[in-house]
Amino acid sequence: MEDNKTQFPQQPPPPPNDVAETNKFWAPQAWAHLQSVRRSSPLIQCITNFVSMDLVANVLLSGGASPAMLHSVQEIPDFTPKTHALCINVGTLVPDWLPAMKMAAQVANECNKPWVLDPVAAGASGFRLKACLDLLKLRPTVVRGNGSEIMALFRGSVDENSKGADSLHESTDAIEAAKSLAQISGSIVAVSGAIDIVTDGHRVVGVKNGVPMLQKITATGCSVTALIAAFVAIDPLRPFEATATALSVFGLAGEIGMDMAKGPASLRMYLIDALHGLDEATILRRVNIGKML
Ligand SMILES: Nc1ncnc2c1ncn2[C@@H]1O[C@H](COP(=O)(O)OP(=O)(O)OP(=O)(O)O)[C@@H](O)[C@H]1O
Numbered sequence: 001m002e003d004n005k006t007q008f009p010q011q012p013p014p015p016p017n018d019v020a021e022t023n024k025f026w027a028p029q030a031w032a033h034l035q036s037v038r039r040s041s042p043l044i045q046c047i048t049n050f051v052s053m054d055l056v057a058n059v060l061l062s063g064g065a066s067p068a069m070l071h072s073v074q075e076i077p078d079f080t081p082k083t084h085a086l087c088i089n090v091g092t093l094v095p096d097w098l099p100a101m102k103m104a105a106q107v108a109n110e111c112n113k114p115w116v117l118d119p120v121a122a123g124a125s126g127f128r129l130k131a132c133l134d135l136l137k138l139r140p141t142v143v144r145g146n147g148s149e150i151m152a153l154f155r156g157s158v159d160e161n162s163k164g165a166d167s168l169h170e171s172t173d174a175i176e177a178a179k180s181l182a183q184i185s186g187s188i189v190a191v192s193g194a195i196d197i198v199t200d201g202h203r204v205v206g207v208k209n210g211v212p213m214l215q216k217i218t219a220t221g222c223s224v225t226a227l228i229a230a231f232v233a234i235d236p237l238r239p240f241e242a243t244a245t246a247l248s249v250f251g252l253a254g255e256i257g258m259d260m261a262k263g264p265a266s267l268r269m270y271l272i273d274a275l276h277g278l279d280e281a282t283i284l285r286r287v288n289i290g291k292m293l
Pocket residue numbers: 120145146147165166167192193194195196209210211212213214215217218219220221222223224247250251
């Protein structure tokens with residue numbers, strides 16, 4: 001695969017508004033996106049944190065994509081143009097990594113490749129917040145964080161009570177912040193939680209798939225951000241739709257995995273199995289995406 005425009009199948013045109021707000025639209029759309037990822041196996045470059053590397057790569061593989069965890073400045077000019085999307089995650093940020101993140105985002109922009117930002121613990125420190133805000137200026141296609149991360153980005157201030165990578169807020173607390181952030185940045189903004197929120201600054205949908213135990217496995221948020229990159233890679237002109245379906249497919253894999261799991265460790269394993277095995281009938285029956293507000 002050389003080029004998104006020539007290699008990926010065209011997605012159907014958007015439906016009328018009343019249909020677009022229901023599962024009549026979203027469930028077949030989720031299946032079409034997953035099938036497209038499985039068929040074309042987009043190459044996703046991940047500059048991600050040390051904690052998440054293994055789970056992120058395995059979630060991308062079980063979703064049907066090709067992960068590449070390359071983060072050296074020296075490799076970006078050669079490699080980033082070959083990818084179909086880029087995922088940047090600041091989870092274990094040190095100053096040495098920032099030039100690679102910024103260069104990769106710039107190369108992705110120059111090559112018209114979508115890229116996705118995961119602002120892990122954005123409000124934990126001034127250093128991290130500034131790094132995230134600088135990356136936001138490079139116009140990510142999608143920003144996906146938990147409630148506290150999206151609120152810290154919107155406010156532009158360090159959170160005195162920050163719990164680091166974990167959220168102190170419900171995703172629904174961050175709806176207005178997410179809408180405003182999307183309007184200011186031009187990015188699609190997704191807030192994960194019991195209901196995942198996705199907004200382009202005007203439309204807001206809620207994704208009601210998932211299980212609470214996903215919060216007890218580190219880097220499930222990082223992994224769903226990378227899956228969003230894979231879905232946006234195969235439908236780059238409709239990042240709002242691709243973000244919502246990626247969150248739903250991941251959450252549904254969590255629900256199916258939970259039927260077999262005994263706790264977080266086995267859920268981690270069954271989540272990967274379930275994502276690999278997801279079929280059309282299950283997606284059409286269980287995807288749960290709807291309009292918010
Ligand atoms: N209460 C919940 N019920 C159902 N699903 C949930 C719940 N909380 C989180 N999830 C799901 O868990 C996944 C991770 O979301 P979370 O908000 O925990 O990300 P995060 O805080 O960025 O995680 P991490 O930083 O560990 O990667 C998402 O798919 C989300 O939909």
